[in-house]
Amino acid sequence: MTIGTTSAGLGAPATDLGFLLHKNPARPQSLEVAGGTAHVFYPEATDERCTVAVLLEVDPIALVRSGRGRSGEGFTLGQYVNDRPYAASSLLAVAVGKLFRTAMLGRCDARPELAARSIELEIRVPALPCRGGAAMAERLFGPLGWSVDARPVPLDPSIPEWGDSRYVDLRLTGSVRLADALHHLYVLLPVLDDAKHYWVGSDEVDKLVRAGEGWLGTHPDRELISRRYLAHRKRLTDSALEALDRLVEADGTEAAADESDAEVGDDSVAASDAEKPVSLAVQRRTAVVELLREIGARKVADLGCGEGVLVAQLLKDSSFTEVVAADVSSRALTYAERRLHVDEMSDRKRERLRLFQSSVTYADARLTGLDAAVLMEVIEHVDPPRLPALAQAVFGAAQPGSVVVTTPNSEHNVRFETLPAGAFRHPDHRFEWTRSEFQEWAAGVCRTYGYEVSFRPVGPDDPEVGPPTQLALFRRVDASRRTDSDLKEAI
Incomplete structure (x- = not known):
């Protein structure tokens, strides 16, 4: 996944994106996550344009040994041979949450004015499992202010009659606060994939409500998003929707008179x-x-x-x-x-x-x-x-x-x-x-x-x-x- 901006879109040198993400463009970083290793580096970093890339290397065997691999795929080998090393999923969402934790809180002591306002962003996820196709990507990201370009990936470009795969090449552009953009990705990547790599319990309700604050409660497909994010567990989905209702009712009702x-x-x-x-x-x-x-x-x-x-x-x-x-x-x-x-x-x-x-x-x-x-x-x-x-x-x-x-x-x-x-x-x-x-x-x-x-x-x-x-x-x-x-x- 890549996230990019320009000096014009940022209103500052484009490399200030590194301050917002708390990741130095001159120093690649790696982090061990469930089932693999996440890397952060900058394919380009100039005053005019800056792009950060997240590369997740997944080890399917380590996933199975840790108990996080998918087991209900019809045959045992499916736990080891699958799309996890090649496609964006809940694994990538977890990596984003760990790599950019501070940025998701909207904190940036070095550039607080940039963290607080919307900036022009370009996001690309070139291989995203998308149950519902390109229309579903537009349906979920569109109401959040993104311009969505979701292009189906053909099963085999040399054999067009086979049709399209379940993957899309997703490109998002828009003027969005960086913390909000990261929360959108954190929630909607696994929602579009509709298959989590780990057990979903009641703590996931709290994660969803926190990550969805300010946008999920009023999203026209909030029920679909909640249901998929919580692995179609009705009790958890009902709890999440109730919590979102409370937030919508309050809608800032308890903001301090500062x-x-x-x-x-x-x-x-x-x-x-x-x-x-x-x-x-x-x-x-x-x-x-x-x-x-x-x-x-x-x-x-x-x-x-x-x-x-x-x-x-x-x-x-x-x-x-x-x-x-x-x-x-x-x-x-x-x-x-x-x-x-x-x-x-x-x-x-x-x-x-x-x-x-x-x-x-x-x-x-x-x-x-x-x-x-x-x-x-x-x-x-x-x-x-x-x-x-x-x-x-x-x-x-x-x-x-x-x-x-x-x-x-x-x-x-x-x-x-x-x-x-x-x-x-x-x-x-x-x-x-x-x-x-x-x-x-x-x-x-x-x-x-x-x-x-x-x-x-x-x-x-x-x-x-x-x-x-x-x-x-x-x-x-x-x-x-x-x-x-x-x-x-x-x-």
């Missing part, structure tokens, strides 16, 4: 006219942390932690003895780990942190026993029909002692000159509540789950339209304090 992805107004609100301007995002985090200190919370969760900005602030305060960072996006959690420098943390600080993937619309036993949970700029990213599920998961199942919720005050939007009338502050917002709408929702939560609520402004409290951000503090009421009418209404 300055890098701020909503309108986050960078334009001053603490006061006499002071140096402080962004609304900073004021919001400060208000949340001060409130958590005020109520004496020790075990705290940031639900929808995004890239971990609030989590970093919580970890700086030793009064928070346990900090949970949870988000539905595995990519966001990867960025959070980098921002927090988890691999460089002291043992004492690392013991205070729990970081894991979770959705605010599904009950999670790992979130029980908390003093406080924070939903900072999260609920407005959830589709309104899913809000009862959020309330049940957080207030009904997790039941923290306190819950802090912040959300935009839509009445204040008229104060933002750059925001068109009727528009939301962020394109991913599903709604934005007025103060009365937020209070009505909060009152319903309290009646149902046994909490009491108070409200505070965040940012300048405009006498006409209120503050830009509204904050609610929910505190759980002991069962002994709840009246019979409260309990009956909750039931």
Whole structure:
């Protein structure tokens, strides 16, 4: 397999592709993988054009001895004499995953701006087993933004009447982020082959969901892809589709309100006219942390932690003895780990942190026993029909002692000159509540789950339209304090 680009397509010297892949064009590398050896080298590497090649040498006998060879091919010799040494398959996908692991995470400290954006790429896989033919390759890669040229390989060029083989010469061109392109290949190479060389278990569901984040959940053939990737095991396929549904429903719902992805107004609100301007995002985090200190919370969760900005602030305060960072996006959690420098943390600080993937619309036993949970700029990213599920998961199942919720005050939007009338502050917002709408929702939560609520402004409290951000503090009421009418209404 080859991956190439040009200086024009990269917007930089073409050899910067080596930085993105973390592979030096001047130094070929080899890596032992299951059943063989994978080599990485550069057939061409100039400022104008650069191409990296992956060559996988497969030993079919080693595959059989390791228990990874295919045994159901109709005759014993088929385990040893097959297309594995000559054609792209799940073996090549595994090699790509190991060779370019860091690149697949979207990390490149030397060229971070290139890793973060789409670049022009040309990919060729000259011998790809493709069950369904060239049309299947177009069907799977086309919706991902690739221009697909899949040419059937004839069984024998000298005897055209024999027709085509099951292999295609695949060429992909398009403007795609490199990490995304590698994930597309990692998933779809074995899907097109439709035959894995190793046992498929439940851990493969997690691999598929991680590799498919951001694209597989909305792919028109996601069921076909999941079924083939998971070796047609129905239970695993159902689990994968359910997990993908959760990601699609969230669709970034739990992204942190960081300055890098701020909503309108986050960078334009001053603490006061006499002071140096402080962004609304900073004021919001400060208000949340001060409130958590005020109520004496020790075990705290940031639900929808995004890239971990609030989590970093919580970890700086030793009064928070346990900090949970949870988000539905595995990519966001990867960025959070980098921002927090988890691999460089002291043992004492690392013991205070729990970081894991979770959705605010599904009950999670790992979130029980908390003093406080924070939903900072999260609920407005959830589709309104899913809000009862959020309330049940957080207030009904997790039941923290306190819950802090912040959300935009839509009445204040008229104060933002750059925001068109009727528009939301962020394109991913599903709604934005007025103060009365937020209070009505909060009152319903309290009646149902046994909490009491108070409200505070965040940012300048405009006498006409209120503050830009509204904050609610929910505190759980002991069962002994709840009246019979409260309990009956909750039931």
